[in-house]
Amino acid sequence: MATQACWRCLARPAQTTNGLSASMQRLTILRPTVHTFSTSTSRSTRVSKMRKERLEEKKKRAGKPPAPGERKAMRKMIVLSNTNALAVPSLQEMTAENISDPSYRSVVLSLPDKIVSRVRAAECFKTYQKWRLFRRPSIVLRSADVRLAQMMDDAKISKRVVRQVLVGGRGSGKSLYLLQAVASAMLKDWIVITFPEGQDLVNASTDYGPMPVIRPIMYQQKAYTAALLQRIVTTNPQLAELEMSMEHQLPAGVPAGLTLSKLAILGVNDTALAQPIFQALMKELTAPGRAPLLITLDGFNHINSLTAYRSSSFKLIHAHDFYLPSWFTSYLSGKNPLPNGGAVLAAMTHSNGPNNKTLEDRLSQLEKQQSLLNGNPLNPKDNPILPYLLATGQEHLANQVPDLDPYIRYDPRVLEVFSRTNTPSISSPEVSLSDSSSPSEPSTTLSLKNEGEKGEEEEEAAQSSTNSNPPTQQAAASWASLTPADSTIQVKRIQGLTKFEAKSLMEYWALSGILRAEVSERFVGEQWSVAGGGLPGELERTCLGMRF
Amino acid sequence: MATPRPLQGFRTLQRQCIHAHHPHTQTLPIRLLSTTQPRQWRRAVRPPKDFISYEKYTEMMNKPIEEAMHFAMHGPRPLWQQNPKDASQQQQPPEEQESIATKQDPTAARLVPASPSYFSVTPRMVDDIVHLAGLLRRHANLPKLPREYVPKAIWKSAGEYSLWLGEKIPPSRYIRIKSMLTRLNMIVPELRRQEVTDAINAHLKDPEMEESKPEPPAIDEWGRGYGEGRRKTAKATAYVVEGSGEVLINERRITDVFGRVKDRESALWPLMATGRMGRYNVFAVVKGGGTTGWAEATAIAVAKAVLVHEPGLKPAMRRAGCIRRDPRMVERKKPGHDKARKKPAWVAR
Structure with missing residues (x-):
């Protein structure tokens, strides 16, 4: 949605002949042309006859230069199918049931055809992923994915919200986790709103302007909002069946009783309307009785610092002064409720993310806090510095969480996002050292359960009775501890694949005819270590990519 | 220069020569220097350490073999180590002794190196090579054992060999000695002469040296x-x-x-x-x-x-190539070059 004017330099549109007055145009046409007589050939013809020919030849050889936008389209192109790849007969499709079934852990599942185009519209497939090599897009179901699907089931029933910030090294699968979440939500008939790249909101690549009335000043991004509305409509075909349920104050006369998709398309067609229509749409979507909402954002570090946009006083604008980033953070922090339940997921990025000390420190602090709360401070697995503390006789510090650095000027607006995160006192009696012998006792204060391998036994115990059945109220009661009651943001660390998951994935690659190696224990172990402990992005690079 | 006149007064003696470091004897031509030798030889005031006079040489020859070996390696024993009879002889003033010797035989004033390879950098090693080469020359025609029956022999390492001779010997040079020893070791043991056996035994690895090796690294208390x-x-x-x-x-x-x-x-x-x-x-x-x-x-x-x-x-x-340290380092820059090899572009004057 490029605007005609160059908004960045605030210049006026370039004058063209179309803009000239009629008389001026006539003048241009009627200007007399003077021909001077000469017997010699003109200089240009004489000199450049050979050269012209040569140039023409060269042009022919080089071919037509790509049309404007063609290169970018090639760069951004997502190819999801390769007819040369073998079809894998044993490949199962993802369903609403099997994604939350622990027995499907480490199984490669393909995305059903009906949601592939929707996931593509949500821009969850990235260009750097290797979808183009395989017959159909498939992902390995990790225990964290199963866990998330269970939490989403729970959130729907208990009308709670799963709030997670995904951290983890580069290539550890944070974006894949988001993709899995989006796919799950689509299979569960949730409404999905995605921000595929946080960077796009802040790097001054779309237009912006102050929103009317609101003080302190808040900026809107009309073109981006229109694109977002378009994305919402394409991603959620069910909006065509939902009708408006309330009156909205919209600038132009919007007829009542429209379907939500038609409402959104009004905003797509007229960028001036995009912002109020987005607000109206969100009101509709959070109205009682609607489906749960999944909101995801990739590249969370981008929307927590100064943007590249400038205010009228030529100062850099903070990302939280923009409507869309602040809208997202308000849902993430729990400031705005999602009364129908839902999930808000934000993934950090490490490939192009800016340094954000506030975010990093606060997240690592929260992570430590939650790991200690949900695990055992005296277990080296939950508390990595425990051996050091024991060796130096400082075991009384085992359940202490580091404070933020008092000598750093943190960004208060970023800290504000996490202010609602409930952080019960670590030195509460539930986690005192004397209690450490029975750490797995569930308690109401420690409602967050730690995920990953340690929680698997509990997870299976909780799931054993309700493996294939859709979630029931009874099951919801047993899962009450899965989702925090308050607006706690979980810091979810995405680790590499386990060796078992990696093996399953590599077998799928081999069956597709892409990986030309015997998938043995030894091969898996080697690739797993070379890929930094099974980071899926690195595994793709070492097994599937060019080696350099 | 005119044609060189024939060397006069040279005598070539076939004598039993004691090798400095080897208990076996060998026949070597010994040259005794005559007065026709260049002047600086005659004027040598203090004889070099490894030089012996003809007098001493004959005296050495008459001594028992152990004594001769010690003499060859360490020079004359200190007085307290000598038997009283020898000690009394030693106590005579050296000038007088020398003068007597000179009177008896004028050639005794001439000094010769004990080893013909005295003027090489590593005379003892050269002697050893000459010795082994001689053995090979003389015994190479003896029948060999098939490879699998050759008795196992672990030779001294290059470092040990250097230590043994007291000379700094590069490992590359020692490879030549080892190859000769290996060939000698292939001779059928029943037909092997004592001198060959002695040479082989002298070069075998010293079992005591092995014990002084550093202990192999062990896993520490943390299992690392x-x-x-x-x-x-x-x-x-x-x-x-x-x-x-x-x-x-x-x-x-x-x-x-x-x-x-x-x-x-x-x-x-x-x-x-x-x-x-x-x-x-x-x-x-x-x-x-x-x-x-x-x-x-x-x-x-x-x-x-x-x-x-x-x-x-x-x-x-x-x-797999994981043991040897790759010795290549960055090549030094040379004067007149831009980098290690790159030369400045040629410019017309």
Whole structure:
């Protein structure tokens, strides 16, 4: 949605002949042309006859230069199918049931055809992923994915919200986790709103302007909002069946009783309307009785610092002064409720993310806090510095969480996002050292359960009775501890694949005819270590990519 | 220069000569210097240490073999080591003795080196080579044992050999000696002459020397094997414990340290080549240099640390190229060059 004017330099549109007055145009046409007589050939013809020919030849050889936008389209192109790849007969499709079934852990599942185009519209497939090599897009179901699907089931029933910030090294699968979440939500008939790249909101690549009335000043991004509305409509075909349920104050006369998709398309067609229509749409979507909402954002570090946009006083604008980033953070922090339940997921990025000390420190602090709360401070697995503390006789510090650095000027607006995160006192009696012998006792204060391998036994115990059945109220009661009651943001660390998951994935690659190696224990172990402990992005690079 | 006049007064004697370091005797031509030799020889005031007079030489020949050997290696014994009869002879003033000798035989004033290879850098080694070459020359025609029946012989290492002779001998030179010894060792033992056996025995590894070897590194109390490695200017230290194949380099994941897959693979090559990737965890610290140096220094360090756990892997590791330190360093810049080899472009005057 490029605007005609160059908004960045605030210049006026370039004058063209179309803009000239009629008389001026006539003048241009009627200007007399003077021909001077000469017997010699003109200089240009004489000199450049050979050269012209040569140039023409060269042009022919080089071919037509790509049309404007063609290169970018090639760069951004997502190819999801390769007819040369073998079809894998044993490949199962993802369903609403099997994604939350622990027995499907480490199984490669393909995305059903009906949601592939929707996931593509949500821009969850990235260009750097290797979808183009395989017959159909498939992902390995990790225990964290199963866990998330269970939490989403729970959130729907208990009308709670799963709030997670995904951290983890580069290539550890944070974006894949988001993709899995989006796919799950689509299979569960949730409404999905995605921000595929946080960077796009802040790097001054779309237009912006102050929103009317609101003080302190808040900026809107009309073109981006229109694109977002378009994305919402394409991603959620069910909006065509939902009708408006309330009156909205919209600038132009919007007829009542429209379907939500038609409402959104009004905003797509007229960028001036995009912002109020987005607000109206969100009101509709959070109205009682609607489906749960999944909101995801990739590249969370981008929307927590100064943007590249400038205010009228030529100062850099903070990302939280923009409507869309602040809208997202308000849902993430729990400031705005999602009364129908839902999930808000934000993934950090490490490939192009800016340094954000506030975010990093606060997240690592929260992570430590939650790991200690949900695990055992005296277990080296939950508390990595425990051996050091024991060796130096400082075991009384085992359940202490580091404070933020008092000598750093943190960004208060970023800290504000996490202010609602409930952080019960670590030195509460539930986690005192004397209690450490029975750490797995569930308690109401420690409602967050730690995920990953340690929680698997509990997870299976909780799931054993309700493996294939859709979630029931009874099951919801047993899962009450899965989702925090308050607006706690979980810091979810995405680790590499386990060796078992990696093996399953590599077998799928081999069956597709892409990986030309015997998938043995030894091969898996080697690739797993070379890929930094099974980071899926690195595994793709070492097994599937060019080696350099 | 006119034609050289014939050397006069030279006598060639076939005599039993004592080799400096070998208890076996050999027939060698001995040249005695005459007065026709250049002037500086005659005026030598203080004879060099390894020179002996003809008088001394004959005297040495008359001594028992052990004494002669000691004399050849260490010179005359101190008085307290000599028997009283010899001591009384030694107490005579040397000038007088010399004068007597001179009176008896004028050629006694001439000094000769005990070894013909005296003027080489490593006379003892040259003597040894000459000796062994002589043995080979004389005994090479004797029948050989088939390769599999040749008695096992572990020769002195180059370092031990150097120590034994008291001369600095590069390992490359010692290879020649070892090849001769190996050939001598192939002679059928029943037909072997005593001198050959003696030469072989003299070069065998000293069993006492083996005991003084440093102890092989052991796993420490935490179950870690430790190794160090270098490449270019990088130095790596690695701790390896039994585990599941996790790797930390400078406390970071290997993917964060080495962006290139090639570097990661070369850092973990010792584990890959021996199929031990999933069995050990690696904790390495690397300093200095760039990524290639880091990766290959880590490889050597990891290999050494794994060898602490499994010493039997050493041949496999060596075949995989994880034992030898790559000695190549950056080539120095030369004067007149822009870099090590690059020359400035030619410019017309």
